[in-house]
Amino acid sequence: MTTSFSALDWRSMSQEARDLGLNNSVAVAGSTELVAGWEQRSGAIRQRFPEHIGLQYGPRERNRIDFLKAADNAPTLLFIHGGYWQMRSKEVFTVVAEGPMARGINVALIGYTLAPDTTLDGIVAEIHAGIDHLAGQLPALGAADEGIVVSGWSAGGHLTSMALSHPKVRAGMAISGIYDLEPIRHSYLNEKLKADEATARRNSPMMQEGGSLKPLSLVVGSAELPLLRKQTADFAGHRAKYGLPVTYEEIPGANHFTILNEMMSPGGRITTLIRQLFERTA
Numbered sequence: 001m002t003t004s005f006s007a008l009d010w011r012s013m014s015q016e017a018r019d020l021g022l023n024n025s026v027a028v029a030g031s032t033e034l035v036a037g038w039e040q041r042s043g044a045i046r047q048r049f050p051e052h053i054g055l056q057y058g059p060r061e062r063n064r065i066d067f068l069k070a071a072d073n074a075p076t077l078l079f080i081h082g083g084y085w086q087m088r089s090k091e092v093f094t095v096v097a098e099g100p101m102a103r104g105i106n107v108a109l110i111g112y113t114l115a116p117d118t119t120l121d122g123i124v125a126e127i128h129a130g131i132d133h134l135a136g137q138l139p140a141l142g143a144a145d146e147g148i149v150v151s152g153w154s155a156g157g158h159l160t161s162m163a164l165s166h167p168k169v170r171a172g173m174a175i176s177g178i179y180d181l182e183p184i185r186h187s188y189l190n191e192k193l194k195a196d197e198a199t200a201r202r203n204s205p206m207m208q209e210g211g212s213l214k215p216l217s218l219v220v221g222s223a224e225l226p227l228l229r230k231q232t233a234d235f236a237g238h239r240a241k242y243g244l245p246v247t248y249e250e251i252p253g254a255n256h257f258t259i260l261n262e263m264m265s266p267g268g269r270i271t272t273l274i275r276q277l278f279e280r281t282a
Contacts (some may be wrong), residue, residue: 070100085120
């Protein structure tokens, strides 16, 4: 890890600078059109794989999983969408399944209740409930019953790190995630999250002593906002400090949105890292 973020401190920023330092939609020109393109491509993919769409894992409307089958007895990746825990949906992100499925990996995408309709604690609990349900259904779905690799982008990267403790999770692939929620709590994003200090601490992997011994791959784009690059670099250092298995990479030239091209492509770097996680935990 060659990039130093030691001089970057969100506490010393003005409120405006801190808010802009976390606002990916403002930072990336054309991001709205890019996401709309993902959604269109995602709809076409779901039409090709309609058999296991909207599997209910809990009582709330968004407690659903879409399961896309690559092959009989194939391993399964669970993808958790982003949107700062308060926007977007799994339906936007079906397109990320293209890379892993081309490599013989089933892909499931999980929905969850958004803030302010639930809390961060509630969202984390829903993810764990969804993993319970999916793991129990793998044999009936014709998938390998050998545990799940979890991946997620942005807020989904945070939820990936929080899912590592689940007994049915074998490894994690976190993309451009948030691992210390204190700067989030002191930004515009907390208007809907309504997280207090205790909530932020409970749900911040960076604030825990130690962590899961399962392998975790961390990636972030070199063209992302500095506060977000720092989040990933700091969390990689945190895991290394405690002797926990971790890899860290910056994807050259990628911003917060274009980084997902590395998962949509069968030969993309994120797809390759996912394959390696399955191989390491076989």
